[in-house]
Amino acid sequence: MAELIRGTEVVVDDWTWVRLPETNEPVRKSAGKVVLFKLTGEPAASEDVIAACDFPAGKVLLPLSVWLRRRDELATRADKGEIGVWLDSHEEPAVLAESLGGNLNRLPLIGVNFPKFIDGRGYSIAFILRTRYGYRNELRALGDVLRDQMFFFHRCGFDAYLLRADQKADRCIGALKDFTTPYQTSTDGQPPIFRRRSAAGDRP
Amino acid sequence: MYRYDEYDHTLVLERVAQYRDQLQRNLAGELSDDEFRPLRLQNGLYIQRHAPMLRVAIPYGMLSSTQLRKLSDIGRRYDRGYGHFSTRQNMQFNWPRLEDTGDILAELATVEMHAIQTSGNCIRNITTDPFAGVAPDEIVDPRPYCEMLRQWSTFHPEFAFLPRKFKIAVSGTLEDRAVTYAHDVGLQLYRDEKGEVLARVIVGGGMGRTPILGSVIHDALPWQHLPTYLDAVLRVYNRYGRRDNAYKARIKILVKAIGAETFARQVDDEWQLERDGIATVTQAELDRASAAFTDPDAPLRPASDEGFDAKLASDPAFARWVSRCVRGHKRPGYRAVTLSLKPTGVAPGDISCKQMDALADLADRYSFCELRVSHEQNVVLADVALADLYELWLGARAHGLATPNIGLLTDIICCPGGDFCSLANAKSIPIAQAIQEAFENLDYLYDVGDLELNISGCMNSCGHHHVGHIGILGVDKTGSEWYQVSIGGSQGNLTSLGDVIGPSFAAEEVPAVITKLVETYVEQRTPEERFIDTVRRLGMAPFKAGVYGESTKKTEVIHG
Ligand code: HEM
Numbered sequence: 001m002a003e004l005i006r007g008t009e010v011v012v013d014d015w016t017w018v019r020l021p022e023t024n025e026p027v028r029k030s031a032g033k034v035v036l037f038k039l040t041g042e043p044a045a046s047e048d049v050i051a052a053c054d055f056p057a058g059k060v061l062l063p064l065s066v067w068l069r070r071r072d073e074l075a076t077r078a079d080k081g082e083i084g085v086w087l088d089s090h091e092e093p094a095v096l097a098e099s100l101g102g103n104l105n106r107l108p109l110i111g112v113n114f115p116k117f118i119d120g121r122g123y124s125i126a127f128i129l130r131t132r133y134g135y136r137n138e139l140r141a142l143g144d145v146l147r148d149q150m151f152f153f154h155r156c157g158f159d160a161y162l163l164r165a166d167q168k169a170d171r172c173i174g175a176l177k178d179f180t181t182p183y184q185t186s187t188d189g190q191p192p193i194f195r196r197r198s199a200a201g202d203r204p
Numbered sequence: 205m206y207r208y209d210e211y212d213h214t215l216v217l218e219r220v221a222q223y224r225d226q227l228q229r230n231l232a233g234e235l236s237d238d239e240f241r242p243l244r245l246q247n248g249l250y251i252q253r254h255a256p257m258l259r260v261a262i263p264y265g266m267l268s269s270t271q272l273r274k275l276s277d278i279g280r281r282y283d284r285g286y287g288h289f290s291t292r293q294n295m296q297f298n299w300p301r302l303e304d305t306g307d308i309l310a311e312l313a314t315v316e317m318h319a320i321q322t323s324g325n326c327i328r329n330i331t332t333d334p335f336a337g338v339a340p341d342e343i344v345d346p347r348p349y350c351e352m353l354r355q356w357s358t359f360h361p362e363f364a365f366l367p368r369k370f371k372i373a374v375s376g377t378l379e380d381r382a383v384t385y386a387h388d389v390g391l392q393l394y395r396d397e398k399g400e401v402l403a404r405v406i407v408g409g410g411m412g413r414t415p416i417l418g419s420v421i422h423d424a425l426p427w428q429h430l431p432t433y434l435d436a437v438l439r440v441y442n443r444y445g446r447r448d449n450a451y452k453a454r455i456k457i458l459v460k461a462i463g464a465e466t467f468a469r470q471v472d473d474e475w476q477l478e479r480d481g482i483a484t485v486t487q488a489e490l491d492r493a494s495a496a497f498t499d500p501d502a503p504l505r506p507a508s509d510e511g512f513d514a515k516l517a518s519d520p521a522f523a524r525w526v527s528r529c530v531r532g533h534k535r536p537g538y539r540a541v542t543l544s545l546k547p548t549g550v551a552p553g554d555i556s557c558k559q560m561d562a563l564a565d566l567a568d569r570y571s572f573c574e575l576r577v578s579h580e581q582n583v584v585l586a587d588v589a590l591a592d593l594y595e596l597w598l599g600a601r602a603h604g605l606a607t608p609n610i611g612l613l614t615d616i617i618c619c620p621g622g623d624f625c626s627l628a629n630a631k632s633i634p635i636a637q638a639i640q641e642a643f644e645n646l647d648y649l650y651d652v653g654d655l656e657l658n659i660s661g662c663m664n665s666c667g668h669h670h671v672g673h674i675g676i677l678g679v680d681k682t683g684s685e686w687y688q689v690s691i692g693g694s695q696g697n698l699t700s701l702g703d704v705i706g707p708s709f710a711a712e713e714v715p716a717v718i719t720k721l722v723e724t725y726v727e728q729r730t731p732e733e734r735f736i737d738t739v740r741r742l743g744m745a746p747f748k749a750g751v752y753g754e755s756t757k758k759t760e761v762i763h764g
């Protein structure tokens with residue numbers, strides 16, 4: 001069973017993570033406005049699949065594509081705080097922001113998927129959600145969420161971690177503190193080390 | 205030199221603990237090899253042909269004699285009594301045991317060293333000019349900026365899993381000695397009229413199988429903004445660099461695909477998120493970092509020394525060494541000395557532990573206990589008094605460290621190649637040795653003069669063959685080892701990529717080919733012209749004719 005850590009506690013997950021069945025239709029990945037190149041292994045869901053996507057009552061964490069196409073039908077549930085949206089590593093935070101009139105804080109939960117832990121795009125997505133869009137609610141790491149990346153997840157703005165099923169929660173919580181004083185700033189409010197140093201009056 | 209404070213110390217020790225735990229879990233079967241691999245790579249640990257290979261960071265090439273003695277100690281206890289200086293200003297150990305690597309890192313930590321981010325798809329060790337701080341043509345001492353960037357890049361949480369490795373080089377001189385156009389990011393530091401330090405930011409250079417020179421995306425970035433601006437560069441790359449094909453994953457491919465202007469615009473847009481924010485570097489921090497790189501407490505010395513002049517006149521071997529291995533210094537009465545790690549018969553860059561100890565002693569005695577490692581795989585003593593040069597030469601010579609070949613054909617830059625590297629198409633070290641043997645005649649070698657020869661065992665270009673005046677590349681032809689030769693590459697201000705002269709050669713043909721190239725040069729050169737100048741003036745044709753003969757029109761397909 002995959003465990004959920006929120007902050008530094010293991011909690012019961014009251015959200016259902018909804019995923020679309022895998023397809024093989026490739027996505028055209030774009031860098032800003034320029035269409036760059038086809039990336040393999042990042043399948044786009046077809047309209048049929050999106051339309052057929054079924055999800056239970058209660059709190060659901062939906063794929064971006066489902067949220068975008070079925071927003072009207074989801075409006076009431078969204079108002080009740082039952083809808084969260086997750087981004088895959090190639091998806092654009094800007095698209096999600098646009099769908100919410102720029103106010104991401106209308107969502108109680110945003111997820112970011114790490115299809116493989118070596119795919120580091122999710123860290124930048126988290127940074128952008130927290131800084132560019134000022135998102136303040138729960139930001140959850142999904143997918144290949146492993147002990148050895150916990151420290152980085154946390155620093156980039158994640159505050160919840162749905163662990164891969166084989167991970168031990170206590171070890172992962174411990175790993176949030178692998179390093180006491182990082183060098184650089186990020187979204188976790190740590191000042192860069194040189195500001196600490198001058199505050200402490202350190203001199204070489 | 206920069207010394208750790210408690211923050212630096214803590215961080216490195218925490219890394220050792222983290223790595224030990226990862227290694228432990230891997231050995232216990234809790235952490236799969238596939239999952240351990242990216243983690244150990246970020247700790248400089250490759251698994252190579254014979255054994256793991258551990259790459260130790262020498263940040264921007266600066267090394268104290270204490271650190272060098274520790275490297276020697278490690279080489280003795282955990283390796284086979286030697287180490288290898290790479291073109292990345294790192295030291296590599298080729299024979300450590302996996303189980304020992306945690307202990308080695310702990311040993312390194314005792315002398316403020318580590319192997320963090322020396323490999324893997326992350327921001328790598330930052331490199332610079334080995335003559336930083338002493339070069340007469342220096343405009344800005346790059347080391348404080350390198351140190352700022354070392355801290356910025358170490359365990360950067362957002363950029364630990366990039367599409368591919370990311371290498372940054374910094375220079376601060378008129379003549380670029382850090383190959384800034386051939387790195388993922390090159391920073392050229394200079395001053396405006398008011399003396400403020402600015403950076404020219406060059407992005408998207410690199411060698412490998414698609415050699416590309418970088419493009420300038422910001423011409424005048426004030427130094428305070430380096431970390432935030434580089435965050436923006438990395439963020440655009442992290443999100444949009446290709447991840448489907450390792451050979452197309454470097455930033456150069458992204459910059460080429462969308463164009464440098466578009467890339468620059470995206471970076472600028474991203475930069476606004478952090479610009480002038482908390483990560484903007486303070487004057488106090490620059491002062492702190494700069495204080496670590498003040499001139500050593502060196503006594504003032506007269507600009508000339510009679511004893512030195514006398515030895516120069518009476519000892520031709522010494523004079524020869526001085527002419528190749530000693531260069532100017534910004535302070536009168538001092539010189540910067542390059543000790544060659546390229547004697548014939550030793551793999552370029554290899555150094556025995558005994559030599560390391562001797563080198564540490566020489567640094568203590570003659571150069572304020574400090575050394576630098578150059579990307580040409582040699583060692584620099586940067587602050588030697590003119591009056592001490594003769595003694596230093598005697599001491600270095602006694603340990604095989606005074607080969608007078610700096611900048612000459614036999615000062616070969618060479619990757620580990622097929623002897624050690626599992627990616628190799630062909631061996632490279634024996635080729636280097638065969639060429640060195642073919643050019644043993646020092647008088648001839650001196651007459652040929654400045655000539656950079658680089659060898660890589662495969663297209664990954666670890667030996668920088670693209671920017672060698674002569675470049676040699678190992679290629680695989682139906683299972684046997686062949687070598688492709690190019691000419692006309694160069695580093696420095698006129699950085700250029702070499703062109704292949706024609707069909708490739710078998711290993712035993714290579715020394716003769718190099719000899720023919722050199723003979724063609726000697727026949728065709730004008731006085732004062734270096735090999736590379738002659739190639740630039742005359743182009744490929746005479747060299748090609750010299751090697752293949754006028755009439756041979758081979759139709760064989762050239763490997764690439
Ligand atoms: C023996 C183990 C080694 C392995 C497996 C290895 C592997 C690689 C690979 C795969 C690349 C290409 C990366 C790319 O283009 O994306 C590369 C590039 C490079 N390697 Fe190595 N390498 C090894 C040793 C060395 C050594 C000993 C040096 C220094 C002498 C070195 C210096 C470099 C440099 C400077 C590049 C950069 C080329 C560029 O900027 O594209 N490598 N290496």
Ligand code: SF4
Nearest residue numbers: 619625628661662666
């Ligand atoms: S150039 Fe090729 S053979 Fe040489 S070290 Fe690099 S990867 Fe290995």
